[in-house]
Amino acid sequence: MADKQKISCSYCSGPAVYLDRVRQIHLCKAHLMGQVEDEVRRYLSSVELPEIIGVAFSGGKDSTALLKAFCQIKHDIPCRFVALTVDEGIEGYRQDTIRAAKEICQALEVEHHIIRFSDLFGSTLDQLVAGSDRNACTICGILRRRALEVLAREQGIRMIATGHNLDDHAQTTLMNAISGDIKKVFTGHGPSAWYAKRIKPFARVSEREVTLYALLNGLFRDLPECPYAVTSLRGEVRTLLYRYERDHPGSMLHAATCEEQFRERFGSEFVREPYTTCTVCGWPGSGEICQVCMVLRKAPSDHDSS
Amino acid sequence: MILVRPDQSEVIIEACGRTVEDILISQDIDPLTVLITKEGEIIPEDTIPDEQDRIRIIQVSHGG
Numbered sequence: 001m002a003d004k005q006k007i008s009c010s011y012c013s014g015p016a017v018y019l020d021r022v023r024q025i026h027l028c029k030a031h032l033m034g035q036v037e038d039e040v041r042r043y044l045s046s047v048e049l050p051e052i053i054g055v056a057f058s059g060g061k062d063s064t065a066l067l068k069a070f071c072q073i074k075h076d077i078p079c080r081f082v083a084l085t086v087d088e089g090i091e092g093y094r095q096d097t098i099r100a101a102k103e104i105c106q107a108l109e110v111e112h113h114i115i116r117f118s119d120l121f122g123s124t125l126d127q128l129v130a131g132s133d134r135n136a137c138t139i140c141g142i143l144r145r146r147a148l149e150v151l152a153r154e155q156g157i158r159m160i161a162t163g164h165n166l167d168d169h170a171q172t173t174l175m176n177a178i179s180g181d182i183k184k185v186f187t188g189h190g191p192s193a194w195y196a197k198r199i200k201p202f203a204r205v206s207e208r209e210v211t212l213y214a215l216l217n218g219l220f221r222d223l224p225e226c227p228y229a230v231t232s233l234r235g236e237v238r239t240l241l242y243r244y245e246r247d248h249p250g251s252m253l254h255a256a257t258c259e260e261q262f263r264e265r266f267g268s269e270f271v272r273e274p275y276t277t278c279t280v281c282g283w284p285g286s287g288e289i290c291q292v293c294m295v296l297r298k299a300p301s302d303h304d305s306s
Numbered sequence: 307m308i309l310v311r312p313d314q315s316e317v318i319i320e321a322c323g324r325t326v327e328d329i330l331i332s333q334d335i336d337p338l339t340v341l342i343t344k345e346g347e348i349i350p351e352d353t354i355p356d357e358q359d360r361i362r363i364i365q366v367s368h369g370g
Contacts, residue, residue, distance in 0.1 A: 007349070029348075207367060222365075
């Protein structure tokens, strides 16, 4: 496989940019990009598409690559799409990524909508976690999901595409196995007409392929890392999975599809807890008070004023 | 050859006919967490670099 000179694409004479370790083939820029776009096309053809899709767009590499892929195949999909960005309010980090998001949407000529934690919840993420030992990533995840839903509803969007890739799926599968939380495997709750349907067109595309796709399209920027990102279980699982993937190519794909197969085969047998209506905000959730209202109730400003 | 890390620090390494993948592993860098460029062009990790090459690492996976 190794060649001291330039390595060529397995499909043409172009210089290889990528080694597909599972199929043991090399791909040039054009074939790598074509493969990614084909996969997005295949995924979207397996879904009943509405008139409009919201692309959850942080401005990072994964969602940027997804937005670009949508632009490339827009003539093949029977719906239009807009970019949806949540500004969590993280000083020294989000300004750069929001600016990048705006510039990319402008360059790709994609309609772009932004919603801010400060407008929706009255506080930025920084303010919500200041002076407390609360886990910023947990709070951010809960509030970002709500913010994205609110923004989607405002725009009449019932389907949201996220940039989650194969690596994310494999990591989540292993994390669910380690935590033993079977509800997470079966997504916890039954389907709701309230929430927009989530789709993941990069579910079969590795993080390296996604990054390479953004890079080869001139859209990769070395943006700052979120200051709240810490070494977590996901980080440990990621390291473990990359090691397995290196020694046993295809491990990540197998891990990701394993959970999907469980869901397909046993999903109908699993008794899901129905949504309850939050007594504070009226949104569907679990328990009397939804997670969003629980998070906001514990905000430092509430403690300060009591 | 010169290996340029994501933090822009540089390491001089004797390639000795090894692939970029083997060189990365010898430097405790998982080849699946990075992409590699040579003279501004992306190259696959099973490339065997020359001793005079300058290989730059682009980080794909971050912490968290």
